[in-house]
């Protein structure tokens with residue numbers, strides 16, 4: 144099989160990994176045109192400093208000895224299989240990099256023979272890139288569940304970011320849908336990586352030349368909607384993962400029924416809007432000081448898809464509003480729907496000099512379209528007059544959640 148055919152199979156097989164999103168289209172250049180697009184997974188991710196970077200996103204192989212119920216690469220699925228060698232992946236990366244197509248590599252893999260064997264192949268790839276080609280670009284690799292901690296350490300010293308996927312929000316679902324994986328093994332790799340990151344950070348303070356270990360941290364991914372978990376189960380799990388393993392990100396991947404399985408036969412494709420609401424909630428947990436128990440609870444276990452979680456929280460806690468813009472603390476300002484960290488910071492700075500009026504907010508480029516129902520500015524309220532919480536929620540909700548789709552650039 145030639146390298147282009149392998150590339151086609153193994154970029155397509157990587158598209159269900161949501162840590163970054165694939166380009167997914169192909170377009171030929173014409174004699175007078177500029178550039179071309181190729182379906183082979185150039186995707187985008189964001190670096191620590193907020194830059195958008197293009198990554199070559201591929202699987203090392205889609206051969207797999209495991210039989211996870213939700214995965215297109217599961218051993219029992221009949222599909223065309225391919226496998227790179229470490230040198231092929233390293234050469235592809237370097238060639239794409241030199242042509243300026245990519246700024247990094249995102250490499251995951253099915254499991255060949257056993258977790259350690261597969262992990263060694265991935266490490267070999269990173270080793271060729273770093274130590275033979277002296278490549279200093281970004282590398283994000285998946286750690287193989289069940290691999291020895293020595294191998295996790297070796298990989299962590301070569302790559303920028305590592306993902307160790309918990310796969311499913313609960314152990315019960317993992318046992319049913321990915322029975323060959325063990326939560327104990329996954330969590331012990333995450334603990335090991337966390338401890339090494341902390342250790343290296345401390346060592347770097349003492350010895351400037353200590354080799355870096357996962358400088359861009361570790362992440363994980365959860366498939367949502369394949370099991371019976373509620374949104375409350377999922378956000379609580381994410382909150383614990385952030386606290387216990389200092390993760391940079393938890394990625395949520397809405398379940399897509401791509402293969403036949405006894406357990407997922409009746410499970411429908413999870414709505415993308417659910418995934419979107421979970422990402423919004425995740426943002427609130429990480430940057431806005433919310434706890435999972437603020438957003439959901441045992442009685443109210445799922446997000447209302449019609450409305451974003453912050454507005455939903457504010458309406459459920461309408462007694463805390465309206466907040467006076469001239470008095471609320473920075474942290475309270477951030478809890479107002481429609482006011483983010485940047486706007487809260489602008490308000491706090493501006494009100495050092497004068498009492499703010501609505502026109503000041505406009506001049507600061509702060510939209511009050513959503514916020515107006517939850518604020519007073521110098522004592523004045525310009526929001527909706529509503530009967531009760533339900534009335535306000537209905538009036539602020541999407542009329543048809545199904546209509547919530549990614550907008551096309553081309554109308």
Ligand code: SF4
Pocket residue numbers: 207208209210211214215216217218252253254321
């Ligand atoms: S181990 Fe990974 S590649 Fe293999 S079947 Fe499970 S999810 Fe798919």
